[in-house]
Amino acid sequence: MFWQAQSKRLSGQCDHDRERQILLRAQALLDAIDQGGIPTSPILINRIARNLGLEVALSAPIPETILRIRTTLMQHSLPHAVKKPWWKFF
DSSP: OHHHHHHHHHHTHHHHHHHHHHHHHHHHHHHHHHTTOOOOOHHHHHHHHHHTTOOOOTTOOHHHHHHHHHHHHHHTTOGGGOSSOGGGOO
């Protein structure tokens, strides 16, 4: 196990897996919103945005942060990033 972890770390696979997990988490958030879910935890949304590399102020409105997450995923060419305008989420 240790050697497998070391070889993954040396090959950069761990970084790739982490980046993939971050993108999938953001995509899952947007999918839930698109299906009618209402995000109730600004902390969770801000954490997802920060994991994507976005700078998020503590006072940033949730719809604005969701729009920025959606834009970032569109830049990564994820198909689920484009669904409907952000103002229709609430």
